[in-house]
Structures are given as structure tokens and as C-alpha cells.
Amino acid sequence: MNLSAHKIEAERPTIRLLDDAAINRIAAGEVVERPASAVKELVENALDAGAQRIAVTIAGGGKILIRVEDDGRGISGIDLPLAVARHATSKIDGSDLLNIHTFGFRGEALPSLGAVGRLTITSRVAGAEAHQITVAGGAVGAVKPAALRHGTVIELRDLFYATPARLKFLKTDRAEMQAVSDTIRRMAIGAPQVAFSLSENDDGENRQILNLPPSTLTERVAAVIGRDFTGNALDVLAEREGLTVSGLAALPTYSRGTSGAQYLYVNGRTVRDKLIFGALQGAYSDVLPRGRFPVAVLMVDLDPEEVDVNVHPAKAEVRFRDGGHVRGLIISAIRQALSGAGHRTSSTLSNETLSIARPSFYAPGRVSQAVYAQIYDAQSLVLPGLSESTAAWSARADDTVAEPITAHPLGAARAQFHENYIIAQTGAGVVIVDQHAAHERLVYERLKRQAAAQSVKTQALLLPEVVELPAGQASAVLAFAAQLAALGLVVDGFGGNAVMVREVPAVLGQGDVQALLRDIADELEDQGASAALPVRIDAILSRMACHGSVRSGRQMRVEEMNALLREMEATPSSGQCNHGRPTYIELKLEDIEKLFGRR
Numbered sequence: 001m002n003l004s005a006h007k008i009e010a011e012r013p014t015i016r017l018l019d020d021a022a023i024n025r026i027a028a029g030e031v032v033e034r035p036a037s038a039v040k041e042l043v044e045n046a047l048d049a050g051a052q053r054i055a056v057t058i059a060g061g062g063k064i065l066i067r068v069e070d071d072g073r074g075i076s077g078i079d080l081p082l083a084v085a086r087h088a089t090s091k092i093d094g095s096d097l098l099n100i101h102t103f104g105f106r107g108e109a110l111p112s113l114g115a116v117g118r119l120t121i122t123s124r125v126a127g128a129e130a131h132q133i134t135v136a137g138g139a140v141g142a143v144k145p146a147a148l149r150h151g152t153v154i155e156l157r158d159l160f161y162a163t164p165a166r167l168k169f170l171k172t173d174r175a176e177m178q179a180v181s182d183t184i185r186r187m188a189i190g191a192p193q194v195a196f197s198l199s200e201n202d203d204g205e206n207r208q209i210l211n212l213p214p215s216t217l218t219e220r221v222a223a224v225i226g227r228d229f230t231g232n233a234l235d236v237l238a239e240r241e242g243l244t245v246s247g248l249a250a251l252p253t254y255s256r257g258t259s260g261a262q263y264l265y266v267n268g269r270t271v272r273d274k275l276i277f278g279a280l281q282g283a284y285s286d287v288l289p290r291g292r293f294p295v296a297v298l299m300v301d302l303d304p305e306e307v308d309v310n311v312h313p314a315k316a317e318v319r320f321r322d323g324g325h326v327r328g329l330i331i332s333a334i335r336q337a338l339s340g341a342g343h344r345t346s347s348t349l350s351n352e353t354l355s356i357a358r359p360s361f362y363a364p365g366r367v368s369q370a371v372y373a374q375i376y377d378a379q380s381l382v383l384p385g386l387s388e389s390t391a392a393w394s395a396r397a398d399d400t401v402a403e404p405i406t407a408h409p410l411g412a413a414r415a416q417f418h419e420n421y422i423i424a425q426t427g428a429g430v431v432i433v434d435q436h437a438a439h440e441r442l443v444y445e446r447l448k449r450q451a452a453a454q455s456v457k458t459q460a461l462l463l464p465e466v467v468e469l470p471a472g473q474a475s476a477v478l479a480f481a482a483q484l485a486a487l488g489l490v491v492d493g494f495g496g497n498a499v500m501v502r503e504v505p506a507v508l509g510q511g512d513v514q515a516l517l518r519d520i521a522d523e524l525e526d527q528g529a530s531a532a533l534p535v536r537i538d539a540i541l542s543r544m545a546c547h548g549s550v551r552s553g554r555q556m557r558v559e560e561m562n563a564l565l566r567e568m569e570a571t572p573s574s575g576q577c578n579h580g581r582p583t584y585i586e587l588k589l590e591d592i593e594k595l596f597g598r599r
């Protein structure tokens, strides 16, 4: 490094104490990364002050103006200079950094903001006059009387004007505004009883972006993430030894391609914590394929002494004293909720289906009589061709007449079409089942149950089958032979790159042993030896299940179809296949009637 360029003597560098302005700028580098982080600090301060209403106004993506108004308890005139002094806080006395009940405690935010922008604080405590203080580029002005009804107004103008390097790294105004909005949405879920608003000020014109009245958690989540989510989410609640995990977790079929829709809180604080992310992902590992992310709002509440929030200047990460306990409870709480959901799949899927199903010609008022006449004509032409299958349908319907349709959630099987889909009539409409996906899930769950009970039923092959594998895979399979045997797959070495299969799990039936083994060898190769054993085993069982399921293309009898439906109802997680795809969709009669313009 060229030291002289940094105005430091090369020979004998002297050690000097930096002045406050420089120290605050350095601290600001950690605490205030972009406008959204300034907003986060200011909103946390408002929440710490007991605010019931918080209004945020932004101009120029936060580079021109960030204003946060609250109706909290305020700061007295005497305290204003202290509020902007470094390491000055009203929230702790410094004796116990593990017993923290507020968002703030480092006393860093306001001096940092005053170091990188022009900060004005106007505040009033009950029973006194309002006062104002200004800090710009680290220089603190005098306290002056001001006018304000109650609470605190903090304005930060020209963020990063004092640190142009930081300014260069900011994204477009639109992107910064998006980040501010995301920050506020996250915090709003953490404090549903508080009203939040966000407006954007463009050339003097105010545009409201968020307006959230005080509400319950579910209402707040619906307002922030959407009713789509709350309609497809399960309640999560578990409590163990002073640790509580609560919130809402979406059905697996309502997953996303990124983790952006995961809202995580520790003692009310928004976090992006790796342990919680990992636990959430782990809870869904069985029902979601790699690369899909569950949508969830997850609150972890515990004794503040059990968690260190002083790990990260922006406090986004935390450290749990007993991470294993937290991880375990998150996983079991979510799995319990998911298995309780049984065979439910996401309702948005049916909505998607409906929008696809909606015929393009259906436009009342726009379609002329002539066009309708054509359609009806066309249908009557087709009818004779249809009559055969119509007869088959009614014959099948008769088979099931004894069974009360409404008695079962997945209804009574009516027909199979395209050799893979089952139509069942339910009390409220119809269900369409992907028989291959559904059966695969059932086989998988059966295998898992048997494996857990160490009682996988096997079936010996009359003629042991020799399978030739790619170089290296045979030894990988043989190295895992003992575990495979416990799963019902008994293999021996056969020299070279070949292995001999003697027994297979009975639930797989008479499948293609060659294909089964090649798949399992691939899986073992993919896994390496890195993953945890239970995860590896589940993955292997999942591969096995693919081979044991009713392939699409197989005709099923009505009794077989009904048996499949009943087993789906009785099996946890049967609403999606092992790859996270839905196993069935449901169309309500009223929606079908809408399609036909009857409603």
C-alpha cells in the first residue's frame, strides 16, 4: 500500500485518537448501509418509545429525505444533545448486555445518522414544550424551542452527502424505496398493534404506499403479505421450556423460488438469521424440492438472556445460547402443522386452474347469438362421439352409489381420464387427482413409517438381478449396503462395477429393479457422504417411492381409485408429491358454476 498517499509518515507512523466525527462516520458505515437501514433504526426507536402510530415519508429513495414521525414518549430538551451523542442511550445502564428488552441499546444510530446526513430531531415530552436539535456532518447545533403537538419527528436529509463514496453504491431511487418499503412491512408484522404508514414525496406531491391500521397478527399479515398467503397458511404454535415458536407457515404447494417471503422475528426483532432460515428449510425438506422456499412468518420468543443480539451492528443476526433447542422446536412445530394439514393443497392452485379453464369465448354481452349458435351446433355434432364415454361414466357412478359422496373430503371416484387423472365428486365440487403423484407420496410415507419402525417388509427376487453401474457407483452402493438393507433393499457385490440385488421393499411391487438401483446409485453419488444420515435416508426413500408408484398410463378400477382417495385422506402431507407438486386440485361447484355463467 502506498502509505504516503494516505498522509501517514512511512517511517514512524504515529498512533492518534480519531475525532468524534470520524468515529461516527466509521460506525455509520456499519449501522447505516442504505436508506432502508436508517429507516429501520428510526422506526425501532419509535417502537422503543412506545409509539402507537408511526408515519414514514421518503423523498428521492431516501437520499433526499427520510422523515419518521411518532406519537411516543418523546425526548426532553435537556436530553436532546445526549440522544445524538455517541454511546448514549436511555435503554440500558450497561451492566447487563444479555438482558435486553428494547430494539436499541447501542446508542449509535442517531450520532451515526448525524455523521452521514443532516439530522433534525423535534420532540416533545408530556407536560413540557417541544425542542429541536440539528446535527449536520457530525457538527451538533444548539437546542432550540420548537412547535410540536406530541411525540417525535426525525428528519434526515441528504443522506451520505458527507460520504460520497457510499452514495455511489446506492441503487436507483426505485430500488432503495423498495428496500425501505420491505423493511417497514417486516417491522409492521412484528408490531401489528401499531399503525404504520409510508408515503413517497415526489416534487411536493405525496403518494401513500402503505397504510396499516392497528390489527391482529393475522390481519396484519394478510395486509402485508396478502390474503392469498393467509388463506394458504397453517397456524404454527409450539412451546417448550420457555421457548415459544409461533406464526403462520404456508402449505408446501404455496412455495417460492427465493427466501424473500420468509419473515423471521426473535423477541419481536426482525432478523435474517441463518439458524432460523435453516430450520425453516429443514422443516419443509420432506415436502419441497431443492430450490423452492417456504413462505412463512415465524416468531421465536424466549428469555432475552437466552439470546445474544449484540453480534451484529444492525442486529440482523443473533446467537442463541441453545441453538439446537431452537432449531428442534421450529422444525417440530412446523412439521406438526403441516401433518395436521394432511392432504390440503393450496387454493391458489384451483384459482390458477380456473383462470386456465375459463374458456376464451366466454364473454357475455360480447358474444353474439350467432356465435353461441355455432358453439351449440359444434357440440351437438360432437355428442354422438361422446355418448360412449358418457355411458361409461354413468356406469362407474352407479358402482359408487352406495357410498355417500359428502362423507369423505376427497369424495367418491367418478372416472379416470388420460390414464393418469382421477375425478372425484365431493360435497362441494370436484377433485382432480394426479394418480401418479398421489401414489408416489403414499408409497413414500408408507416406506418412511416402516423404516422408522425398522420393519420394512421385503420381497425376495426369484432371480437375483445383476445391475451394471457406472464406475465408482458400485462401491458407493456397497459402502451403504447395510443402511440400504435396513430400508428393504438387499444388495451384494458382484465384482467390477456390478452389484446383485436380492430383495426389494415389498411396497414397491414388481418394478424395474435395474432402473431403481441406478436411481439410488445416482442419489448416493449426488449426496456424497456430506449430508446427515436421516436426510440421506429420506432422499433414498423418496427415490424408491418414485419406482413403486402407479405409473401414469395405468387404468384403475373404481375401487382402486377410491382406496387411493381414502389413503390420501389418512396420510399426512399427501397434498403434495415428494417433489412438492400438488397431488390434487379442487374445484368448488360454485366456481364451476361461475365458469358457466350461472353465478
Ligand code: ADP
Residues within 6 Å of the ligand: 041, 045, 046, 049, 070, 072, 073, 074, 075, 083, 084, 088, 089, 090, 091, 103, 104, 105, 106, 107, 108, 109, 110, 111, 152
Ligand atoms: P439506542 O436506540 O441504541 O438507545 P439511538 O442513537 O438510536 O440509540 O437513540 C439514542 C436515544 O435517543 C435513545 O436511547 C432514546 O432515549 C432517544 N430516542 C431516539 N429516538 C427516539 C424517539 N423516536 N422517541 C423517544 N426517544 C428517542
Ligand code: MG
Residues within 6 Å of the ligand: 041, 044, 045, 103, 104, 105, 107, 109, 110
Ligand atoms: Mg436506536
